[in-house]
Amino acid sequence: MLIRNNPNREEWTEITKRPVIDSRTLEPDVMKIVEEVRVNGDVALKMYAEQFDCLVGGDLLITKEEIQEAINLTPESLKEAIKQAKLNINKFHEAQVQESVLVETMPDVVCWRKSVAIEKVGLYIPGGTAPLFSTLLMLGIPAILAGCSKIVVCTPAGRDGKVNPAILYTAQLLGLTNIYRVGGAQAIAAMAYGTETVPAVYKIFGPGNQYVTCAKQLVSRQATAIDMPAGPSEVAVYADETCNPAFVASDLLSQAEHGKDSQVLLVATSESIAEAVEREVDLQLELLPRKELAGQALENSQFVILEDVDAAFGLLNQYAPEHLIIASDDAKILAGRVINAGSVFLGHYSSESIGDYAGGTNHTLPTNGYAKAYSGVSLDSFVKKITFQQVGQTGLRNIGNIVELMAEAEGLQAHKNAVSIRLKSL
């Protein structure tokens, strides 16, 4: 573990740097897959499924029987947990519903915005070693709340051709029925262009490996929107003398277990805190089943000591972490200093994993410093806000001349005429 003691601002650029992921080397391979699916549809999907996921025959669409089987296979205790998580996530996202507000900018010039659901959305849910049914909650719930009329789910099958039961249980709990046994870059292409079986959508959401990420980038250059650009997951923790080093270590490790490219940054207010956290990390790491993976991630990680709170939050805001944990008795006050972050966890008991699963906030968040300009997924991600305006005769009399003058000054005579011809008619 690299510990930097009171680094000066020149070093911050180095500290906040993410590993460069050059997807250009992947692009030709991924573009080939995307094109193949665009042209050959289901045939290409089945070919790639056999090649990568070992699908054993069967339909691409998950059947009712399979869903029933999954319901039976999911333990009751897990079902209850997922149900409560659903309630919490629903409650938080429901509060994001916005009513239209009429604004009369001048007498008889009335403007408003209306949130209208994106009609067709696609949710990509990774399978493999970590079957992310939690991601299905995080994307499915706001899609349903928004009122998206077609919600397509793609998720890869395992070598036995089956999809993880908890994913299928979660889908049926949400009422989603368009679930396809398709994974990887080919799933993204299917949702972008449509095949005989998989419907085309207007916006694609969800995490994935670097092939999935690259495919999302490629389709987003054409007609399909995507949730956000993606990079490896990351956490930054601010820890002062009030922190519990064992708790902090557990949060760092829960990030590190995501994979060897995960990013972990600790900003501690003293050397003794950093050392105490490091000791705890070593102790807890030994007990983890994924300790190899987590150990590799920790090698890329950094512990920084900054005694000055302004400096500490200066660095954290420059880093713009996906997740930020403020492990301090003063967390609520310190929260006011956060400018760039995806989601912030306040105090000693708000572990990142609570937000990952069940607290209510969304876990699809901007990585790679994108938190400087991007928000995480929310209800907003599933709607367009269409503006409306209604101008009557009185309104036109009030605003007409203003528009005429401005249009003329921009050299746009026909824009002026559209007002003049109406003014003359009054």
Add this chain to the structure above:
Amino acid sequence: MLIRNNPNREEWTEITKRPVIDSRTLEPDVMKIVEEVRVNGDVALKMYAEQFDCLVGGDLLITKEEIQEAINLTPESLKEAIKQAKLNINKFHEAQVQESVLVETMPDVVCWRKSVAIEKVGLYIPGGTAPLFSTLLMLGIPAILAGCSKIVVCTPAGRDGKVNPAILYTAQLLGLTNIYRVGGAQAIAAMAYGTETVPAVYKIFGPGNQYVTCAKQLVSRQATAIDMPAGPSEVAVYADETCNPAFVASDLLSQAEHGKDSQVLLVATSESIAEAVEREVDLQLELLPRKELAGQALENSQFVILEDVDAAFGLLNQYAPEHLIIASDDAKILAGRVINAGSVFLGHYSSESIGDYAGGTNHTLPTNGYAKAYSGVSLDSFVKKITFQQVGQTGLRNIGNIVELMAEAEGLQAHKNAVSIRLKSL
């Protein structure tokens, strides 16, 4: 003008198709400019300025003297018009401010979202034949309302090295002072990477020619966010028997004068309406200074007759126009049928040009069918919505086991541990 009488749904795909703009042919040239600016900074900017815009020496930063000169050169009547437009746009965007709402998803599990301004934003304002000071209002006002701490404006100078006075007048009216005499792809590169003079920003806004658009796409593949993907401007008009054909024609022409690739689609409920509008277009076109340009745009345009209102709005929603005008006595009711559009103009007196300049809504809108998934620029475009969560000991007792079960089921033991270690401490 191509008039299609009651086309069947198979033809709709053809009708709603936009001209394919293949920016790949431009990419190598634009990438060279972007790289040159990234590496050589101001030297590259001055070189390109001389090459493309004929800058006659001088600083890149607009001086106070130049702004004073611009104020003197701007006619008082135009100043008053811009001031009123500013008030209206401000009023509409101010209503978009969102307060944080605390949501207690379970007892002692409290979550909320907070809108935090993107710190550094860049606004590109085209000069040339149409100096778009109106775009500076549309981007500058929400940036200021959001509280962006650094707002950078780039706009090209004319052959005399000067920037259009109305643009500079508008900038000073808004209180913007970081205005740079830089245009084209090189301006986008300067704002993305920063030069000795032009600060780097996190998000770039604004329209431009195909070089500017291509540069925005290129920088967005790296660290810089952009407002939205861009295509040629477009309007669709729904006109029924209550419409005024002269008004409709004036709206079609105001779109057509933007350039030869502008898109115009009329959906009329009868042949006689379409013919009446066509006659008016021919009459009004003759009187326009930009009649060559508008005439070319009209050649790409389509008049469609659909008597059935369901079919008409089906086609319009499939087209997903940037601007939609509903020229009908029933506009307010018909507005409920709009699913995909950037901004909608209701009734006989709400000309598109009112929204372009002064009504209050934003004129930076999704083109090219992107209205199916994207919103226009709003206050939201200048903020990130950061989520926060605060869980206390009681909250942890309520939610801890749920998180443990879900984390375990996803095979993420360290995520579980982060909760278990805290639960054990209670």
